[in-house]
Amino acid sequence: xxxxxxxxxxxxxxxxxxxxxxxxxxxxxxxxxxxxxxxxxxxxxxxxxxxxxxxxxxxxxxxxxxxxxxxxxxxxxxxxxxxxxxxxxxxxxxxxxxxxxxxxxxxxxxxxxxxxxxxxxxxxxxxxxxxxxxxxxxxxxxxxxxxxxxxxxxxxxxxxxxxxxxxxxxxxxxxxxxxxxxxxxxxxxxxxxxxxxxxxxxxxxxxxxxxxxxxxxxxxxxxxxxxxxxxxxxxxxxxxxxxxxxxxxxxxxxxxxxxxxxxxxxxxxxxxxxxxxxxxxxxxxxxxxxxxxxxxxxxxxxxxxxxxxxxxxxxxxxxxxxxxxxxxxxxxxxxxxxxxxxxxxxxxxxxxxxxxxxxxxxxxxxxxxxxxxxx
Amino acid sequence: xxxxxxxxxxxxxxxxxxxxxxxxxxxxxxxxxxxxxxxxxxxxxxxxxxxxxxxxxxxxxxxxxxxxxxxxxxxxxxxxxxxxxxxxxxxxxxxxxxxxxxxxxxxxxxxxxxxxxxxxxxxxxxxxxxxxxxxxxxxxxxxxxxxxxxxxxxxxxxxxxxxxxxxxxxxxxxxxxxxxxxxxxxxxxxxxxxxxxxxxxxxxxxxxxxxxxxxxxxxxxxxxxxxxxxxxxxxxxxxxxxxxxxxxxxxxxxxxxxxxxxxxxxxxxxxxxxxxxxxxxxxxxxxxxxxxxxxxxxxxxxxxxxxxxxxxxxxxxxxxxxxxxxxxxxxxxxxxxxxxxxxxxxxxxxxxxxxxxxxxxxxxxxxxxxxxxxxxxxxxxxxxxxxxxxxxxxxxxxxxxxxxxxxxxxxxxxxxxxxxxxxxxxxxxxxxxxxxxxxxxxxxxxxxxxxxxxxxxxxxxxxxxxxxxxxxxxxxxxxxxxxxxxxxxxxxxxxxxxxxxxxxxxxxxxx
Numbered sequence: 001x002x003x004x005x006x007x008x009x010x011x012x013x014x015x016x017x018x019x020x021x022x023x024x025x026x027x028x029x030x031x032x033x034x035x036x037x038x039x040x041x042x043x044x045x046x047x048x049x050x051x052x053x054x055x056x057x058x059x060x061x062x063x064x065x066x067x068x069x070x071x072x073x074x075x076x077x078x079x080x081x082x083x084x085x086x087x088x089x090x091x092x093x094x095x096x097x098x099x100x101x102x103x104x105x106x107x108x109x110x111x112x113x114x115x116x117x118x119x120x121x122x123x124x125x126x127x128x129x130x131x132x133x134x135x136x137x138x139x140x141x142x143x144x145x146x147x148x149x150x151x152x153x154x155x156x157x158x159x160x161x162x163x164x165x166x167x168x169x170x171x172x173x174x175x176x177x178x179x180x181x182x183x184x185x186x187x188x189x190x191x192x193x194x195x196x197x198x199x200x201x202x203x204x205x206x207x208x209x210x211x212x213x214x215x216x217x218x219x220x221x222x223x224x225x226x227x228x229x230x231x232x233x234x235x236x237x238x239x240x241x242x243x244x245x246x247x248x249x250x251x252x253x254x255x256x257x258x259x260x261x262x263x264x265x266x267x268x269x270x271x272x273x274x275x276x277x278x279x280x281x282x283x284x285x286x287x288x289x290x291x292x293x294x295x296x297x298x299x300x301x302x303x304x305x306x307x308x309x310x311x312x313x314x315x316x317x318x319x320x321x322x323x324x325x326x327x328x329x330x331x332x333x334x335x336x337x338x339x340x341x342x343x344x345x346x347x348x349x350x351x352x353x354x355x356x357x358x359x360x361x362x363x364x365x366x367x368x369x370x371x372x373x374x375x
Numbered sequence: 376x377x378x379x380x381x382x383x384x385x386x387x388x389x390x391x392x393x394x395x396x397x398x399x400x401x402x403x404x405x406x407x408x409x410x411x412x413x414x415x416x417x418x419x420x421x422x423x424x425x426x427x428x429x430x431x432x433x434x435x436x437x438x439x440x441x442x443x444x445x446x447x448x449x450x451x452x453x454x455x456x457x458x459x460x461x462x463x464x465x466x467x468x469x470x471x472x473x474x475x476x477x478x479x480x481x482x483x484x485x486x487x488x489x490x491x492x493x494x495x496x497x498x499x500x501x502x503x504x505x506x507x508x509x510x511x512x513x514x515x516x517x518x519x520x521x522x523x524x525x526x527x528x529x530x531x532x533x534x535x536x537x538x539x540x541x542x543x544x545x546x547x548x549x550x551x552x553x554x555x556x557x558x559x560x561x562x563x564x565x566x567x568x569x570x571x572x573x574x575x576x577x578x579x580x581x582x583x584x585x586x587x588x589x590x591x592x593x594x595x596x597x598x599x600x601x602x603x604x605x606x607x608x609x610x611x612x613x614x615x616x617x618x619x620x621x622x623x624x625x626x627x628x629x630x631x632x633x634x635x636x637x638x639x640x641x642x643x644x645x646x647x648x649x650x651x652x653x654x655x656x657x658x659x660x661x662x663x664x665x666x667x668x669x670x671x672x673x674x675x676x677x678x679x680x681x682x683x684x685x686x687x688x689x690x691x692x693x694x695x696x697x698x699x700x701x702x703x704x705x706x707x708x709x710x711x712x713x714x715x716x717x718x719x720x721x722x723x724x725x726x727x728x729x730x731x732x733x734x735x736x737x738x739x740x741x742x743x744x745x746x747x748x749x750x751x752x753x754x755x756x757x758x759x760x761x762x763x764x765x766x767x768x769x770x771x772x773x774x775x776x777x778x779x780x781x782x783x784x785x786x787x788x789x790x791x792x793x794x795x796x797x798x799x800x801x802x803x804x805x806x807x808x809x810x811x812x813x814x815x816x817x818x819x820x821x822x823x824x825x826x827x828x829x830x831x832x833x834x835x836x837x838x839x840x841x842x843x844x845x846x847x848x849x850x851x852x853x854x855x856x857x858x859x860x861x862x863x864x865x866x867x868x869x870x871x872x873x874x875x876x877x878x879x880x881x882x883x884x885x886x
Contacts, residue, residue: 085583085584085585086585088579088583089580089583089585089587089589090589092576092579092580092583093576093588093589094589094591096572096793096797097552097572098557098568098569098572098789098793098797099793099794110579111575114579114582118582120545124549127546127549127550128549128553131549131550131553131554132553135553135554358784358786359784359786359789360558360783360784360785360786360789361558361784362556362558362559365556365558369553
């Protein structure tokens with residue numbers, strides 16, 4: 001009757017190098033029996049191989065996810081498989097992507113660690129990204145971004161700051177060109193158009209060139225190339241739609257306006273700037289919101305990007321990025337440090353989301369999932 | 376909550392004090408439920424049910440589930456057929472037999488409650504996904520497709536897990552977890568979201584090789600209470616059992632109740648009140664409360680003691696922070712001359728009682744005058760796929776019943792679904808199962824009790840039935856809930872599916 005004996009060996013075949021500890025607690029059929037709990041409404045089962053007591057004293061009112069996750073990262077760095085196993089077990093039991101902030105953090109980080117340890121990270125990321133692309137239409141994604149902006153100043157803060165700086169830089173100019181490399185669907189610009197329209201001197205002409213990076217993430221020969229092509233078409237549709245709306249709005253505002261979209265596959269540092277149609281007499285601004293971090297900090301790529309920008313001689317470059325260094329390195333203490341940083345940043349993000357949205361918001365779920373993929 | 380609930384109950388219980396000898400006078404107990412059944416005819420007879428199922432007022436989600444699972448199970452390669460004759464029955468069911476699902480499920484799951492019916496392709500088209508306030512038609516076909524593809528994917532995933540293909544399962548789960556949202560309008564999607572999460576959990580704990588649960592009892596109890604407020608099932612269990620216990624305690628002065636998983640003791644104040652004000656005067660009541668944590672038990676004991684004191688009833692509370700199947704008879708402080716009642720409201724949140732055979736043995740040894748048992752119509756034994764299919768059906772129904780009453784973005788509903796129902800789903804799929812716990816779980820307790828010489832069934836009285844009906848009347852979409860009396864039991868379910876069955880038993884050696 002019980003054929004689904006979860007034989008560790010078959011799991012091993014899929015995840016070949018998972019190091020099972022010597023004394024396998026479940027081999028003897030660990031039951032769901034438990035000893036009486038200590039003083040909290042929290043129960044654990046006996047792990048004779050694992051050390052102790054410190055686990056039993058944490059309670060659910062604190063930020064338990066941070067504690068457990070950091071310990072897990074340390075266990076990985078120390079290659080302590082027994083401890084790792086125990087901690088992952090706890091995470092697995094306690095976390096949920098639908099619970100409170102700690103449960104969510106636990107859940108996404110657990111998945112990410114699992115993928116990392118089974119060496120399936122790349123593939124899983126691709127699967128997740130392609131599925132979410134398939135299921136999220138223009139309408140839902142745009143609604144999500146709009147809703148997010150409605151309930152939280154997370155993105156608009158950056159927008160307002162950038163717009164302010166740009167306005168200052170463009171003081172007195174009559175022909176303006178903004179190169180926009182952002183992830184926020186041009187939601188930044190209507191406010192700017194308004195400001196331009198209400199400028200005391202003559203309304204300048206604005207050209208906006210938006211660069212949209214298609215989501216291939218630089219993974220060569222991926223099996224999702226079919227998807228990439230499909231998504232390219234839909235991205236183009238999206239941008240066309242946005243462009244139409246922008247143009248309409250600009251007309252309304254009485255601002256002479258031209259809108260260009262450039263679809264760029266691959267890494268941003270390879271962007272061919274001559275394609276950007278920059279005229280001599282234009283005042284140039286480069287605006288990057290939430291996109292530069294995708295350029296990996298290797299091979300001088302970032303330097304290249306910056307020198308490319310310099311060549312254009314812009315009046316101003318505005319950058320909005322996450323206040324975190326999310327590179328987790330490869331191993332050891334570097335990993336732990338990077339992990340910690342990751343955790344810190346995402347905790348803030350999740351908490352902000354939790355505060356801003358209603359409890360049962362689908363939009364927030366989308367954002368969380370995107371964050372989960374990033375993790 | 377306890378106080379509030381008590382107020383209402385006071386009114387109802389008063390009406391049905393037993394004025395005559397309880398039906399189940401010891402001598403008459405062996406009878407099949409003829410006399411009771413006659414009284415029950417006025418309630419929903421089974422024939423009506425069968426007719427009713429053909430019309431549109433159905434549990435749409437569960438129907439889909441049955442349809443698809445039958446096909447899937449039929450398509451399964453003939454593996455794992457050691458002792459499981461259920462499988463061979465499934466493989467034999469040819470497509471032309473009009474009895475859908477009855478054969479695909481172990482009988483204990485659906486019992487006699489589930490009428491046979493024919494599902495044709497036209498029925499298929501009539502099924503609607505949306506459920507909020509009667510549903511709306513826009514986007515319906517899109518929801519259909521989405522829902523169908525989600526459930527199909529979920530089932531494929533379950534099959535992968537059952538044949539231990541964790542890699543494939545994980546891949547499918549990645550998709551599922553991105554596609555299904557627990558906040559969706561469609562109950563189907565919500566159910567899929569939680570099931571997918573439970574299976575992810577299982578994949579990970581299979582990989583880790585550990586499958587013990589880690590439970591936050593406070594959260595669970597809180598969600599349980601919330602559930603009690605919006606859904607009649609718990610109250611049904613409480614009040615029908617209380618009635619049976621009351622009848623068993625007729626004219627007994629010294630009584631003892633053992634509650635196998637007392638939690639917060641929500642059930643008891645109502646009974647205390649009625650005992651304290653009964654005609655022959657209040658008894659001396661001892662209660663043995665079992666549970667997981669001494670801290671929580673002590674708290675519950677305190678509350679109950681205070682309550683009893685206010686009623687002027689003599690009361691003792693003995694907490695035992697262990698599982699019933701793990702203690703021996705010496706730990707139960709049963710005194711001579713005490714009339715014993717054992718109460719067990721079964722749930723799937725965690726293993727409350729330990730090994731089944733020991734639980735049974737202890738019950739036999741104690742020889743109670745009455746055992747009140749409320750079971751979920753869900754089997755915890757069997758293979759993963761059995762449990763999966765059974766629980767999918769069960770929880771789809773449960774989610775539907777909540778969805779008919781509560782809005783999609785109601786945080787209370789989310790709380791219940793996430794902290795209570797999901798806990799159960801996770802426990803069944805990711806933790807439980809004979810292969811993992813190494814124990815044989817009894818498929819259905821009332822069958823087991825019936826099979827033993829030491830116990831005899833006590834039919835649920837018409838007073839219990841009346842109680843149940845009164846409770847149903849308290850809940851708005853009363854037309855969705857179905858109360859059925861038969862075989863001496865009372866069953867409460869949603870639309871066509873029975874979810875809880877209450878029964879009572881007495882021991883031959885009871886005092």
